[in-house]
Amino acid sequence: MNVLVVGGAGYIGSHCVRQLQAAGHHPVVLDNLVYGHRAAVADDVTFYQEDLGNRPAVTKILTEEKIDIVMHFAAFINVGESVHAPLKYYANNVGNTIQLFLAMTDAGVNKFVFSSTCATYGVPDTLPLVEDLPQSPINPYGSTKLHVEHILQDLARSGAISSAVFRYFNASGAADDGSIGEDHTPETHLIPLAIDAATGKRGALKIFGVNYPTPDGTCLRDYIHVDDISRAHIAVFDQLEEPNKFIHYNLGTGKPTSVREILDAVEKVTGLPVPAEEAPRRAGDPPSLYADNTKARTELGWEPQHMDIESTIATAWKWHQSHPDGFADPKD
Ligand code: UFG
Numbered sequence: 001m002n003v004l005v006v007g008g009a010g011y012i013g014s015h016c017v018r019q020l021q022a023a024g025h026h027p028v029v030l031d032n033l034v035y036g037h038r039a040a041v042a043d044d045v046t047f048y049q050e051d052l053g054n055r056p057a058v059t060k061i062l063t064e065e066k067i068d069i070v071m072h073f074a075a076f077i078n079v080g081e082s083v084h085a086p087l088k089y090y091a092n093n094v095g096n097t098i099q100l101f102l103a104m105t106d107a108g109v110n111k112f113v114f115s116s117t118c119a120t121y122g123v124p125d126t127l128p129l130v131e132d133l134p135q136s137p138i139n140p141y142g143s144t145k146l147h148v149e150h151i152l153q154d155l156a157r158s159g160a161i162s163s164a165v166f167r168y169f170n171a172s173g174a175a176d177d178g179s180i181g182e183d184h185t186p187e188t189h190l191i192p193l194a195i196d197a198a199t200g201k202r203g204a205l206k207i208f209g210v211n212y213p214t215p216d217g218t219c220l221r222d223y224i225h226v227d228d229i230s231r232a233h234i235a236v237f238d239q240l241e242e243p244n245k246f247i248h249y250n251l252g253t254g255k256p257t258s259v260r261e262i263l264d265a266v267e268k269v270t271g272l273p274v275p276a277e278e279a280p281r282r283a284g285d286p287p288s289l290y291a292d293n294t295k296a297r298t299e300l301g302w303e304p305q306h307m308d309i310e311s312t313i314a315t316a317w318k319w320h321q322s323h324p325d326g327f328a329d330p331k332d
Contacts, residue, residue, distance in 0.1 A: 001025045001237060004067045004109075006052050006100065007074030008045075009036025011182050012115065012171055012226055016071060017045060018180070019230040028065045030058065031074065037327035040180050053096035055103045062107035069111040069240065070104060071233060072097065075144070078188060079119065079284055082141035093144035098151070105160055111240040112152065112163040113233050118222075118250065118289050120146045120167060127256075128292040131167070131248055139284050149248070156246035163245065164236040169222035169252035169291050171229055173312040174319035181319030182226075183326030190262055191223070191313060195320050198272040205274055207259050209281035214288060218259035222252035222290035225306035225315070235300040252291025253304050262309065269313045 003020055007013040008029030013036070020027040021042075028046045041047050046065065050057050052074050061067070075093045076082070082089040104112070119142035120135045137143045155161040172191050174181030182192050197205040210217045229251050239247055257265075263274045296302045306312045 001068045002066050003027050004030060004062060004065065004070045006030050006070060006072045007036065009033060009038060009040045009047075010073055011184065012168075012229060013071070013073035014040035014180050015175060015226045016073070016230040016233055017041060018175060019227060019234060021045070023234050025234070028061070028067065030061060035184070037183060039327040040183075051096070053092075053099040055099045055106070058100060058103035059106040062103060062109050067107070067109050069113065069237065070100070070109060071113040072100065073115050075115065077141065078186075079139050079141045080188070080282075082139055082144070083284065086140040089140045089144050090147075093141075094147045097148050101151070101155065101161065110161050110243075112161050113236060113240075114148060114152060114163055114165045116145045116149055116165045116167045116248070117142060118167050118169050118252070118291065120149065121289075123286045124289070127288055128254060128290050129250060130292045131250055131295055138286070153246050156244050159243055162240045162243060163247075164239060165246070165248040166229070166232060166251050167248065168229055169224050169250070169289065171226050172223040173225040173227070173306060173315040175227065176315055178315070178318035178322045181316060181323065183323075190221075190259060191266070191316050192320070194263055194266040194274050195270065195317060197276065198266055198270050198274045199320070199324070201324070203275070205263065205276040206279035207263075207276055208279055208285060210278045212281075212287040214258060216258050216260045219285055220256035220258050220288040220290060222255060223257055223262070223309055223312055224252050224291075224304060225312045228253075228304040228306055231305075232296055232300060232302045235302050239299075247299075249296040249300070250291040250293055251296060252293050253307055254291055254293045255307065255309075256288060256290040257309050262313075265309050265313050269310055269317050
């Protein structure tokens with residue numbers, strides 16, 4: 001398949017491009033490089049530096065590259081920022097995505113795979129999270145993703161676009177060979193921050209909240225390897241052959257891991273202590289989020305390969321060791 005990977009120079013998108021190549025597909029990357037990294041995309045992949053909201057340009061690329069499927073990873077993802085600057089999030093995550101849908105309809109492309117998030121569920125009443133629980137996001141970031149899910153349902157009903165929506169839990173880790181990995185500015189995610197604290201690149205890791213109603217008082221999350229996420233995106237292709245299709249899947253391991261357990265695992269993998277200090281809760285953090293992933297496993301035949309948090313952290317550590325300054329200053 002010819003696949004346009006929108007946001008293919010970002011963290012999850014760039015790993016997906018690798019997996020597409022490995023599976024014999026032909027990825028083409030579109031990224032405006034506001035947050036993505038050109039070095040995250042191999043030289044043998046066709047690359048367009050372009051805004052997804054530029055409808056004429058995107059229509060031309062879709063047509064000239066004979067694209068069969070569009071995958072969309074290009075979103076702003078900082079929950080805290082979305083609370084302070086909601087319009088920035090709605091303009092990009094919803095407004096520009098609508099322009100992308102218009103370009104697809106102009107070019108006659110009718111298959112779409114969307115990066116959604118467990119943040120669309122808000123604070124769940126029951127765990128693990130199954131796909132048909134009510135979706136009630138507690139921040140603008142989650143709301144923007146839910147808006148796009150609703151648009152996709154309407155587009156499926158109208159026959160314009162068939163889509164698969166993946167609600168990611170906590171994307172983590174890096175390519176097994178350590179050649180690409182996570183490089184966000186600013187970095188807000190627990191595992192890279194804990195590695196930076198261990199190596200002395202940053203000060204002590206702040207544990208946001210130690211009195212949650214969880215076994216050790218810190219938040220529980222479901223850390224799913226970025227390559228496992230990517231593999232699901234390819235496993236879903238057959239489902240998109242049907243017109244009027246709208247399907248959605250949780251992508252998580254199903255295993256809850258606490259903040260303290262992550263710090264212990266980082267210490268074990270790196271062999272370094274992680275300096276940490278207790279800090280107040282971070283606004284907008286639900287106490288516990290972990291997936292029921294039965295639907296993806298049974299319907300897509302998908303199985304996460306990295307079920308052990310230490311194996312996921314080991315890939316992040318390998319990436320960090322070879323690229324201590326991320327893509328900006330690679331050692332190799
Ligand atoms: N945490 C700390 N200290 C830090 C950073 C994080 O204690 O310095 C804690 C958080 O409070 C949370 C856990 O570590 O309990 C994980 O935090 P991350 O920021 O790594 O990830 P989130 O669970 O907040 O966010 C992820 C995605 C978001 C998505 C969200 C859905 O990164 O894009 O899951 O809940 F919206």
